[in-house]
Amino acid sequence: MLYKVIKKVDYKEFVSKLISDFEFIGPVKKDIATHDFVRINDFSKLDINYKRTTIAPAKKILFPSTEVLIQYEIGEDIKISSVYEAKEKILFGIDACDVNGLSFLDRFFSEDLIDEPYFSRRRKLTVIGIDRMPSKTNFSLSMGKEYAKDGFDLFLTDLKDRYFVRVGSEKGNGLLSKYAITSAAGDEDFKGYNKFMDTYRKSFKLKADVANLYDNFEQVYDDAQFWKKIAKDCYSCGSCCLVCPTCFCFNVKDDMELNLKKGNKIREWDSCMIPEYGLVAGSHNFRPTKENRLKQRYRCKIKTFADRFGSNSCVGCGRCIEACLAKINIAEDINSVKKEVSV
Amino acid sequence: MENNIYIPDLARITRIETVTPLEKIFDISFIEKEAQKKFNFMPGQFVELTVFGVGEAPFSITSNPNNKDKFQLCIRAVGSVSKATHVLKEGARVGIRGPFGKGTFPYKEAKGHNVLAIAGGLGLAPLMSFLTYVMDFRDQYKNLMIIYGAVNPTNILYKNEIAYWNSRDDVSVCVTVDNPDDKWTGEIGVCTKLIPRVDFKPDDTYTIVCGPPVMYKYVVVELEKKNFKEDKIFLSLERRMECGVGKCNHCHIGDKLACVDGPVFSLWDVRNLKEAI
Numbered sequence: 169m170l171y172k173v174i175k176k177v178d179y180k181e182f183v184s185k186l187i188s189d190f191e192f193i194g195p196v197k198k199d200i201a202t203h204d205f206v207r208i209n210d211f212s213k214l215d216i217n218y219k220r221t222t223i224a225p226a227k228k229i230l231f232p233s234t235e236v237l238i239q240y241e242i243g244e245d246i247k248i249s250s251v252y253e254a255k256e257k258i259l260f261g262i263d264a265c266d267v268n269g270l271s272f273l274d275r276f277f278s279e280d281l282i283d284e285p286y287f288s289r290r291r292k293l294t295v296i297g298i299d300r301m302p303s304k305t306n307f308s309l310s311m312g313k314e315y316a317k318d319g320f321d322l323f324l325t326d327l328k329d330r331y332f333v334r335v336g337s338e339k340g341n342g343l344l345s346k347y348a349i350t351s352a353a354g355d356e357d358f359k360g361y362n363k364f365m366d367t368y369r370k371s372f373k374l375k376a377d378v379a380n381l382y383d384n385f386e387q388v389y390d391d392a393q394f395w396k397k398i399a400k401d402c403y404s405c406g407s408c409c410l411v412c413p414t415c416f417c418f419n420v421k422d423d424m425e426l427n428l429k430k431g432n433k434i435r436e437w438d439s440c441m442i443p444e445y446g447l448v449a450g451s452h453n454f455r456p457t458k459e460n461r462l463k464q465r466y467r468c469k470i471k472t473f474a475d476r477f478g479s480n481s482c483v484g485c486g487r488c489i490e491a492c493l494a495k496i497n498i499a500e501d502i503n504s505v506k507k508e509v510s511v
Numbered sequence: 512m513e514n515n516i517y518i519p520d521l522a523r524i525t526r527i528e529t530v531t532p533l534e535k536i537f538d539i540s541f542i543e544k545e546a547q548k549k550f551n552f553m554p555g556q557f558v559e560l561t562v563f564g565v566g567e568a569p570f571s572i573t574s575n576p577n578n579k580d581k582f583q584l585c586i587r588a589v590g591s592v593s594k595a596t597h598v599l600k601e602g603a604r605v606g607i608r609g610p611f612g613k614g615t616f617p618y619k620e621a622k623g624h625n626v627l628a629i630a631g632g633l634g635l636a637p638l639m640s641f642l643t644y645v646m647d648f649r650d651q652y653k654n655l656m657i658i659y660g661a662v663n664p665t666n667i668l669y670k671n672e673i674a675y676w677n678s679r680d681d682v683s684v685c686v687t688v689d690n691p692d693d694k695w696t697g698e699i700g701v702c703t704k705l706i707p708r709v710d711f712k713p714d715d716t717y718t719i720v721c722g723p724p725v726m727y728k729y730v731v732v733e734l735e736k737k738n739f740k741e742d743k744i745f746l747s748l749e750r751r752m753e754c755g756v757g758k759c760n761h762c763h764i765g766d767k768l769a770c771v772d773g774p775v776f777s778l779w780d781v782r783n784l785k786e787a788i
Binding site: 237238240248250276277279280281282283284285389390416417418419420421422424431433435438440445446447448449450452454455460464467468471472475476 | 566
């Protein structure tokens with residue numbers, strides 16, 4: 169890793185230049201309570217001091233809620249082709265646990281087979297992360313995802329009069345050389361960085377006890393009473409999946425134009441919490457109840473990828489806790505698993 | 512061709528056979544010779560079939576893997592895509608992705624052992640790929656027994672093949688129906704009732720099972736009464752596979768995916784995956 173420092177007075181100019189030269193996406197205040205990652209054309213719109221999480225995770229830039237996978241034309245021959253977006257973009261102001269969310273999707277969509285629609289965008293996305301104090305529902309410290317080791321091109325940490333910059337890629341370094349005035353980070357800067365990180369890690373209020381969760385989860389998995397209690401208020405609305413930075417489930421469907429000559433194969437986000445998710449032709453539903461569905465979602469978030477990737481898919485961003493109408497809290501439920509087993 | 516895992520290869524339906532009021536068998540060949548040549552599948556694998564303008568759905572391959580110039584699907588008209596296939600005529604063009612699935616029927620491991628095949632309803636179709644393979648190399652397997660349960664005599668699939676098996680003295684076939692008609696002289700009742708009659712040595716027998724979701728629990732109970740071994744019983748599991756390549760996640764069973772890790776799992780795996788059967 170290369171470490172640099174950029175002064176606050178030079179920061180505004182650096183970012184403004186990026187905004188004018190690239191398609192620049194960053195957090196913008198939408199209303200009193202919410203922020204969202206959207207296209208920015210003016211530095212004054214950028215608001216990196218958002219207190220809660222952004223309403224939609226940054227995954228939507230790489231994995232939009234609806235996208236065309238392939239298009240085809242039916243005539244004498246059937247012509248099938250891919251549709252790829254070709255624009256260089258910058259994603260700015262994403263925090264550490266969200267960078268880890270993106271890294272998870274990077275790995276997921278490249279495991280075994282490369283998902284080209286995703287990677288056609290990913291290759292052209294420059295990620296500039298920024299540290300910020302955890303929001304009330306953020307428990308990424310417990311999930312080991314509060315710090316991003318990689319998955320970014322640049323990562324900034326606010327040291328009051330300057331930003332401490334971790335340079336994660338050649339691309340990131342190129343941007344600094346071209347658009348910013350920087351200096352190499354020295355002992356004082358590292359001291360400041362350590363101080364920030366210590367304060368940051370001490371600021372997490374919500375904790376989830378994940379020690380032994382891997383085994384305890386299996387122990388409670390068949391306990392119908394336990395899951396009835398946990399899922400009691402669930403509306404099966406799927407909000408938790410829509411706001412999750414690592415949920416990747418999708419439906420594939422065909423969509424024909426009215427002339428019946430041209431068609432698209434599209435994918436759209438799906439949610440494992442919705443009753444139709446496990447429904448197959450012939451009306452059999454493999455996950456008929458909300459308890460079935462909630463515990464399978466938890467399995468996917470806090471167990472499955474410990475096996476497959478060596479670390480869980482949940483990054484602890486806390487969006488699902490904010491979004492849930494029934495106030496279902498994954499961090500508290502993780503703690504309940506341990507409590508249930510320990511009783 | 513571009514490197515997009517969602518692009519199907521174009522194929523043509525070369526023959527359609529209506530086998531029951533509900534099911535049709537489709538012979539399919541790829542339009543490009545190259546695509547046909549690289550399409551090598553194993554018994555138990557499936558394809559994603561696109562009916563252009565309607566959608567894509569997973570279907571088990573039912574033909575003999577040794578047949579290299581075409582493959583077969585047996586499709587019951589129940590969902591939107593499967594109903595659309597029943598409207599297609601011979602010569603129609605479809606899209607094919609696959610073959611998919613690492614979990615296949617144990618056609619290699621079962622060599623030198625007895626084979627017991629248990630099918631319920633449309634579950635016979637996926638087993639046909641395995642069974643026709645076994646018949647090609649019949650001398651490499653010991654005893655072969657096929658138990659097949661259908662709802663009624665008109666719904667019996669693969670009547671010619673069943674007659675052929677019956678004509679051979681190295682295959683024993685038991686067909687049973689739930690609702691017999693006046694002409695029916697065979698067994699009556701669910702296929703699990705026939706399992707107690709199997710007299711194969713448990714250690715020396717590979718069992719493969721395919722049928723509707725409700726069937727597995729009961730079949731497994733009967734097989735265990737006979738001490739059949741968990742790692743020698745194989746079940747083909749159905750789930751909603753939207754993508755076939757492990758990305759859409761609809762077919763998750765516990766920590767695994769039916770499309771990538773299955774669709775055929777050993778009973779040992781099934782027991783350790785939650786809510787598999």
